[in-house]
Amino acid sequence: MDRRKFHKLLGMGIIGSMGALDSFSESRARPGKVMSTRVKWPSQTYRRLIVDMHVPDWDPVLLSRFDPEDYVRTIADAGFQSILHDAQSEVGLCLYPTKVGQMHAALKGRDFFGEVVAQCQRRGIHVLGYFSLMFDNWAYQTHPDWRFLPEDGYDSTLEGPEGRYGVVCPNSPYRDYASACIKEIVTGYDIDGMFLDEIFWPGVCYCPYCTARFWREYKSEPPRIVNWDNSAWRQYQRMREQSLLDIALALYRTIKQIRPITVCFQYSPIFDSWLRSVPLELNQASDYAGGDFYGGPAQYSLACKAFDSLTKTHPYEFQVGAPSEELFRLSLKPKDELRMESLVPTLHSAPFMLIDGILPDGTLYKPFYEVFAKVNALVARYEPFLGGDLLADVAIYYDKESMYDPAEKGVHVSKLKAVDRVPHRDALFGIGSILREAHIPFGVITNVTLEQLSRYRAVILPNVLELTADQAAQFRRFVEQGGTLYASGPSSLDRFDPQGARFLLEDVLGVRYKGTLGTVISYFTPKDDKVKEAIWPQLHIKFGGPMIRGEALAGSQVLATVTLPYVPIESEHVIGSHFADIESDQPALTPGSDPALVQHSFGKGRAVWLAAPLESSHSGSEEVNGRLVLSVLRRVFPGPYYFEADTHPSVEMTLYHQPDKKRMLAGLLNMQQQLPPIPVEATVRVQVPSGRRVTRVVSIPEQKTVPFEKAGPYTQFRLQPFDALAMALVEYE
Ligand SMILES: [Zn+2]
Secondary structure: OOHHHHHHHHHOOOOOOOOOOHHHOOOOOOOOOOOOOOOOOOOOOOEEEEEEOOOOOOOOOOOOOOOHHHHHHHHHHOOOOEEEEEOEOOOOEEOOOOOOOEEOHHHOOOOHHHHHHHHHHHHOOEEEEEEEOOEOHHHHHHOHHHEOOOOOOOHHHHOOOOOOOOEEOOOOOHHHHHHHHHHHHHHHOOOOEEEEEOOOOOOOOOOHHHHHHHHHHHOOOOOOEEOOOOHHHHHHHHHHHHHHHHHHHHHHHHHHHHOOOEEEEEOHHHHOOOOOOOOHHHHHHOOOOEEEEOOOHHHHHHHHHHHHHHOOOOOOEEEEEOOOOOOOOOOOOOHHHHHHHHHHHHHOOOOEEEEEEOOOOOOOOOHHHHHHHHHHHHHHHHHHHOOOEEOOOEEEEEOHHHOOOOOOOOEEHHHOOOOOOOHHHHHHHHHHHHHHHHOOOEEEEEOOOHHHHHHOOEEEEOOOOOOOHHHHHHHHHHHHOOOEEEEEOOOOEEOOOOOOOEEOOHHHHOEEEEEEEOOOOEEEEEOOHHHHHHHOOOOOEEEOOOEEEEEEOOOOEEEEEEEOEOOOHHHOEOOOOEOOOOOOOOEOOOOOOOEEEEEEEEOOEEEEEEOOOOOOOOOOOHHHHHHHHHHHHHHHOOOOOOEEEEOOOOEEEEEEEEHHHOEEEEEEEEOOOOOOOOOEEEEEEEOOOOOOOEEEEEEEOOOEEOOEEEEOOEEEEEEEEEOOEEEEEEEEO
């Protein structure tokens, strides 16, 4: 099917509608226009593009060859359905005639943005406006008092080797400037939406506006020492988050007052450490979640699940960079990698936005668009079948308040060494990979979407550093009513209790907090036969850090204990050869007695606690750790699950329920890292809603009938070897 024919089918309404945002989208009849929009924005717009255009104008050739007609035609011909186009860029120059800011010199009386909007409308492509917040070199240079001010001054920006980015502070009058520009854009152009990028802190700001705001709100000087046990430090962190949320909500309201178009703020930095301070509540200012990711399959998979939980309306948007080197536009990811990454959102029934970049003279590098066209043609084949509700048994709890390292304490803010060391995130991504590779259906819930807990039957608290009493009460109720809870390390610890630190979930876990045990190395030693079997033939699992010392309470079962090194690492020394083995870290010959793994029943449910986050991606040998974690989880939560899959661990499976169509969509994506991927086959087992009978299984997009059989509570079928994506619809009556 060629693109034209495909578009025709879309126009006839053959594509399935996800319907969530129909109020924003319409095929606007524009008199005198050649074509009308054929898919709804944003609910049916799956293939999206942004061409970054962060090009300055000090040299007259810069952007001078920009040709809106050729630009939009190239993009449309490659099969994209929407363009996010720069109205302004990170260099701060506007690509439309502005009365507020500074126009890019290449405009010379033209209106690049307006011409692109008109060309998109002619071709029936949705067009959105891009605006870079905070990252604005023109504002940085023109208004020095608006500048983001690090504690050690501007030198690192002005004199540093990578001093390209001028960042301004959202607490300065920059707020009014950005608002005025955005008003101009939204008033002046008939666009489908705005995307506001770069809303995060590059560091901690100590500008006069931030200082004054902190005095006004907290009656105190902004603290310089990072200390998570200090209330002033926490207050300053809260103010930084609130500052971003304030500007986002104000701009959201401003745009909505002018036009009922979609608004989306860059949301990907929610996975960054505390330093960026992007609050999850930023989702209140976005009609849908959207953001760019560069961290590979484990991150993409988890990000999609988090967006699924956090987005205000479906579908959310997953952005994928085209260059293989982020800072080299003329590089391109290998086509198999680009295909796999573009199919991650398809696997999650979500649109993808590809990120390309303009060349300095304002032209597109066209050979890339031949590759993009192939990716788009492939993605398009699946679109008519996408949509539905993600079905998952296990929720991973992502706690935004735990995105710091408690060990980096008492350090001056200008002397931070390991700001990106985030133990909670390591455990979060670690458990995500373990579940994905084992094909256990999982989703993500967060501290702002905890009410979604009731959709799941088990929850994992991976090395969660913070919990409020309210949140703990929700987890307690969940277990009481029959749920399963897995918690590792300090999860549920309240270290601010005046009576001393304690687990808020002590009664649920069956463990009392007693402090920590060990220093740089500790060992997990099985006691129970099943746990011994899980890590066999190993005797212990080594963990690179201390474990939590717990006391098992009456009624709980200790399945493993903590063993300390043969010689405390800090007391080892060369003189006298005081150690057990010169080349190896050795545990004590006798296992310790402090619990490392505790199982406990609570109400109608069960809990299991590990003294260390062995699921963490940085906790040592991932293979044996994964085996242990899975055996622990399966012991307390044996299934059956929504689905099972016998296939290679690099394959991720998802299942979406489309109750209105009485069918389920099973998707399997081959995410092998070594390219080209070797085709793999899969045997899949899916549960349909109780009382329903499967009538047909159909492979997608071929729509061929697949033989199926009953296997216990599941419907089982086989998928032929696939090198990218395999999908099947399971229809029931
Ligand atoms: Zn500031």
